[in-house]
Amino acid sequence: MPLRTSPDSYVENIIYRIPKETILKIIYIGEETKAGSLKGRWIQVLTKDGYKGYVFDYSLEVFDNITGTIITSPLDQASQDHATNTFKNIKYLRPLYYEKMIANNTYNTNLLREDYGLFFTHKNEIKINIPELTLHFKFNAVEEVKPNGFLFRSETSKEDFILLLKETQNYYKSIIKAKERNLEATFVIIEQNIKKIILEAEKQNQNLISRLISYGTLINKQYGNLEFKSDKTFVWEIDKKIYNLPNSGTFEIIGLNPKLQISYKNAIKLITKERKEYFCLLDYTNNALQLIFISPKSVEDGLIITDDKDKMAVILFNNDQPKQNMLTKQSQHTT
Structure with a gap:
């Protein structure tokens, strides 16, 4: 990811290439704008090795390290519906250990159940059923979390949410804070019967x-x-x-x-x-x-x-x- 001397997309302003998974200190977050065809914010950051400059937040996952607040971007209703329908069309989000069991052809039937997984219903409800948690979460708003995530909120509690982050093509990390439960879990798309x-x-x-x-x-x-x-x-x-x-x-x-x-x-x-x-x-x-x-x-x-x-x-x-x-x-x- 390029670090620039100023908040623009000119190639000559690049002063450093930031490696993937690098943690950056945020100095300033700008207003939402466009950089080419991308929409987002220019953020002034400081790297651990002393480089200071601007990055575009399209490739960043931003957290407040003091309050733990997740930085989100609002979506219009059409974009919210599109995000929701995308997840509704993923029918087989299963606990990560399913992948290991299937690959090894070795099963623990106490942990392998047809109803285990994360599922979206037609009533805008997220159903999570895993060994650690059974939860039905009704959401009313969807917000974007850069670069590949969506945060689902409930109008009944401003503190409750489910965050889904797409890690790779078939893997989704979830952060669940609902009904006094705090949990992180990874799900994988499994299409086998x-x-x-x-x-x-x-x-x-x-x-x-x-x-x-x-x-x-x-x-x-x-x-x-x-x-x-x-x-x-x-x-x-x-x-x-x-x-x-x-x-x-x-x-x-x-x-x-x-x-x-x-x-x-x-x-x-x-x-x-x-x-x-x-x-x-x-x-x-x-x-x-x-x-x-x-x-x-x-x-x-x-x-x-x-x-x-x-x-x-x-x-x-x-x-x-x-x-x-x-x-x-x-x-x-x-x-």
Whole structure:
């Protein structure tokens, strides 16, 4: 972006090229005008390395670093309607983690739902449904935020708004301040049939649940017997005084990074009644099941994304031999 000695578009006035994503200190904001075919304001700025001059705000995202106020430009009604209709025509703005799940063909069905996303209704309402937030926001005014954003306001509260910034062709960053909630989230355009993906993921998960149930009682003399039940609960006869591992609760199927699928077959999460979570990679045969307990630091968006070099525990269970393999590894972190 060119920095100029004066607020005009002459090439000879360029004194510096400002790199992308640079943070600038604003000295003065001029009145709205035109620079060639573009409409905006000339802004006097100071760079971190001491350059002082003018830039045109068409390529800037401007914030007040004292109050946190977003600098906006008013739009006439036709421009507001055009901006609103543009978003109404985007039917599939989904949480960013959908893209990762689909690319990896690995799904957490608790986080993958057909109604998750950001949607515009015909009644000028923005519906947001994500794990962190469910919100219906009625807006009455649209303002422009340079260079690629729009701010939606509600007449019922001057403090509430939703800001949508187009980062690239398919990615939108949102800043949500509504109904006493403050949240930032990124959404991505996903055109795949989510309902079809969910059905396939649920089928895969049910196959794994059926396998775990079919083992019946899984035996390990050192760590105690383990059983998975049809209501998605488990009972583990483990000595809690010795081992910091769960003895009962519920279990969920979660996903794992495709790179881990070379060494492991699936992953589950064990949840105690106190809501403490334990993440496990799985390996199995017809008669044996191995649980590899992984640190929560290796988990992102409900998926195990990295292998844990310092595994909490690796435990092998067997369901048909009185003498079965012992623990293959127990880290010092398990107490």
